[in-house]
Amino acid sequence: MTNQTIELSLPSSNLPIPLDEVVIRLNQRDQIGLAKVNLHAGSQLVAGDREMGALTVRQFIPSGHKIALCDITTNDVVYRYGQKIGVASRSIEAGEHVHSHNLKLPDLQPNDEAGIKQLVGKPATKGAPRTFLGYARSNGRVGTRNYIAVISTANCSASVCAKIAHHFTKERLSVFENVDGVIALTHNSGCSIRQGGPEYVWLQRVLAGMAHHSNVGAYLLVGLGCEVNQIADLAQAYGLNSDSVPMFSLSIQDLGGIRRTMQAGIDAVESVLPAVNEARRTPRPLSGLNLALQCGGSDGWSGVTANPLVGLVADEVIGQGGTAVLGETPEIYGAEHLLTQRAVTPAVAEKLLERVRWWEKHTRLFGTEIDNNPTPGNKAGGLTNIVEKALGAVAKGGSTPLTAVYEYAEPVCERGLTFMDSPGNDPAAVTGQVAGGCNLVLFTTGRGSVFGFKPSPSIKIATNSAMYDHMIDDMDFDAGRVLVGSDMNELADSLLNLVIEVASGEPSKSEVQDIGELEFSPWHYGETV
Helix, strand or coil: CCCCCCCCECCCCCCCEEHHHHEECCCCCCCEEEECCEECCCCEEECCCCCCCCEECCCCECCCCEEECCCECCCCEEEECCEEEEEECCCECCCCEECCCCEECCCCCCCCCCCCCCCCCCCCCCCCCCEEEEEECCCCCEECCCEEEEEECCHHHHHHHHHHHHHCCCCCCCCCCCCCEEEEECCCCCCCCCCCCHHHHHHHHHHHHHHCCCCEEEEEEEECCCCCCCHHHHHHHHCHHHCCCCEEEEEHHHHCCHHHHHHHHHHHHHHHHHHHHCCCCEEEEHHHCEEEEEECCCCCCCCCCHHHHHHHHHHHHHHCCCEEEECCHHHCCCCCHHHHCCECCHHHHHHHHHHHHHHHHHHHHCCCCCCCCCCHHHHHCCCCCHHHHHHHHHHHHCCCCEEEEECCCCCCCCCEEEEECCCCCHHHHHHHHHHCCCCEEEEEECCCCCCCCCCCCEEEEECCHHHHHHCCCCCCEEHHHHHHCCCHHHHHHHHHHHHHHHHCCCCCHHHHCCCCCCCCCCCCCCCCC
């Protein structure tokens, strides 16, 4: 796999190069720095007033990867952000590439080290009250979109749901200017699972969360009829029949097959379109925003540019009464102490640690490990192990207290920074966060994830400018500008402006390309029986 951040290289020259111009050191404790550009073997880096003196690059080091700033002895702990990211598996000379070939995992027992020292200055304080144009719902929540959802209760009804939803093309909906679309939320579960088991509970939570969602103006449930996940049981367990949002339900077997069910579904949607179209956007405070904080295709810059930037935006939204939801428990593994030390109560901290312990047991049950990370793409982008990745991922959560920890797809009720237990798989994690109530997704990527999601728009924030330029049709914001001197707080203000624009109806890049329906992916517990 190629490294997509390999775009900028040092000019061919024998002249010494100021180290600070091409390498970032995030904390005085760190023995390593990050290459801002490709570093070639033999290049001379002059450290100026730094204590390590001149440095010779020992071999090619790609942008975003780590360079040793001093000699490191075998079994020495290696630091980044002032935090442990590994132990030297052999002696490392100053100027060497530091990566999987000479760095092994550190002790992953919980520790009480101080928080991350980021290259970003202080988080933005609460600014003047801001508003966005949203849909005020009767349950007190605010929508950023206004969809009609066609929801399958089981895989057996997925195709029918898709055919019903896709009947309503942009042309057919053109007279309903306040309806963002009719979407099919389908999946490959709902049967051959244990009633009351984890996957059953998670699936029902997700489906109910989508039905109740602030971005959904009406919904239609479609089942086969004989599946484990019965419509009546779902409706009774989650109060769907009493919901103020228009609800319809259909059974393929009761109606006599696909054709009749499709027609009944189309008729149901057509009957409710005028009512859904009556919704209007009105100015709403930022307290109406519930942000899903996500990253995918991370690289060495994720924890330096895009993730801290998202953290600043989350801080500002939270400061104005809003909510942010961090997720992907396996991807905070090794950095959970940075969240527990910010928990509002010992019980909140303990709940997060309990979920981490659950994941340790769960992964062993299936013959793997919780630190089965990073991916090949993450490693090509400069991330060596799960601890380094996790330390950067946690930065998305900003600096505010951790107010609550939720199980997968539970309704998020507490305001402020919260955490949702979820797998380290982007579609499954975002599905849980949106089912919990998130009405906007902030998605950082260094390798170039093209993730979109419906019904909540996904804003993709590029960690480096080279990838942003290369994938300009898919990236919404360039956080890589911080590497060439842009002020982080000013960039955070710009990103917040974009968040407000998208929340108010401006389409994200994924929405422009009509991406986000197939990414709906409820979490599968394990083997199907």
